[in-house]
Amino acid sequence: MNDSQAPRGGATAVSTAPVVLPRRLGPSxxxxxPIALSGTVFGWTADGPTTTAVLDRYVELGGTFVDTADSYAGGRSEIMIGNWMRGRGNRDAITLATKVGKSADHPGLSAPAIxxxxxxxxxxxxxxxxxxxFLHIDDPGVPFEETLLAVDELIRAGDVRYFGGSDHTGERLLEAxxxxxxxxxxxxxxxxKHYNLVHRDEYEGDLARVAAQLDVGVLPRFALxxxxLSGKYRSRADLERERRGAEASRYLNRRGLRVIAALDRVAHELGVEPATVALSWLLSRPRVVAPVVSVSGPxxxxxxxxxPRTPLARHHLTELDRVSA
Known part of the structure; x- marks a missing residue:
């Protein structure tokens, strides 16, 4: 979806739809x-006014879950989110997630670094x-015992409430x-975990089974x-016009275009955008609590x-499963 395009459903469709219920995150x-707003672009491609506008619109539409990392824009993403929360006085209304392990100042998952x-x-x-x-990386150079004790110390001190992993395999989750x-x-x-309609294999299978076994809540990143999956890249020319075209280019193939065609059909039937359908599909998957989504504009x-207000019918899910398999 291009920033200049108005979604078919629009704000009216969102506001008149049923209330969205929160989802419990694993055993916590x-x-x-059920939609986490990513701060990936804050302080990078999104300046201060744009970041504020995005955060304000997210909350206006009912959102309360903001996800960032200490490495995003060298820490500027955290600063901008912090300034926004302080200015709006809404810290207690926000579920705040961040990640450690990748920053240049404190790399890795040793106890001192954490x-x-x-x-x-x-x-x-x-x-x-x-x-x-979140542990932003899996750091096999540091014993899990050291990492876990350091995080537990922070939890006991009240600095952190809960924690999770990122890029960990099923085997490593079991070890932890x-x-x-x-x-x-x-x-x-x-x-x-990286998980969406055109990137399923990395999560589905062994990792999904372990997540269920351990009662872990899954937050798919790169959800679109x-x-x-918003439908904005349908040709090589589309890729060349957009800054993130290089990242999306791997999906512009026969399979990817079949997925887009199916999203178009379902979206047209429901009167929504393809992006809405792609995220609704993720929300229907076992263990998925909230896709993590980044936007460039409000x-x-x-x-x-x-x-979350657009449940898919069984035949919609069957078609999307088939074309993306």
Whole structure:
């Protein structure tokens, strides 16, 4: 969806639809909105006024779940989100997630790196706690015991409420759970993973089975495949016109275009945008709690926030499963 395009459903379709209920994140006490707004572009391609407009529109449409990382725009994403929350006075209404492990200042998942990274994130975000801390990498060079003890210390201190993993395999998630049990410390309640209609194999299968076994809540990232599943890239010319075209180019093939055609059919039948349908499909998958979605402008959020209010019929799901298999 181009920023200049008005979604078929529009704000009216969103506002008149049923109320969206929060979803419980794994075994935690967190009840989160089923669309997480990513801060990936804040401070990078989105300047201050754009970031504020995006965050304001997200909340206006009912959103309460904001996800960022200490490495996004060298920490500027956290600063901009923190300034926005302070200016709006809405910290307690927001479920706040950030990640550590990739920043240039505090790389890796050693105990000193985790402690320093979280302290820096708390300062940039201007908060006294992080609701959900993600290990942004799997750092096999550091024993899980060291990482888990460091995170548990932060949880006991009240700096972090819960934590999860990112890019961890099913085997590594099991290793972490066993180590946490042996140590008697907090365990992961969530997992962020690359997962969408045109990128299914990495999550589905072994990792999905482990997530179910461990009762882990799944937050799919790259939920719209760098914008490809919004339908904005249908030719090489489309790729060349957009900044993120290079990221989406891997999907511009026969299979990808079959998926787009199916999204078009379902979207037309329901009177919504293809992006809405793609996210609704994710929300129908087992263990999925909230796709993590990035936007470049507030006008894109109408279609995205319509997804939890747009349940797909069985024949819609069957068609999308078939063309994306």
């Amino acid at each position: 006490a967190l009840q989160v909105y 402690r320093a990274a979280v302290e820096a994130s708390l300062r940039r975000l201007r908060v006294d706690r992080i609701d959900l801390l 759970r066993i180590a946490a049990g042996q140590l008697g410390v907090a365990h992961m309640v969530a997992l962020q 495949a760098a914008g490809f 006008q894109q959020l109408d279609a995205i926030m319509a997804a």
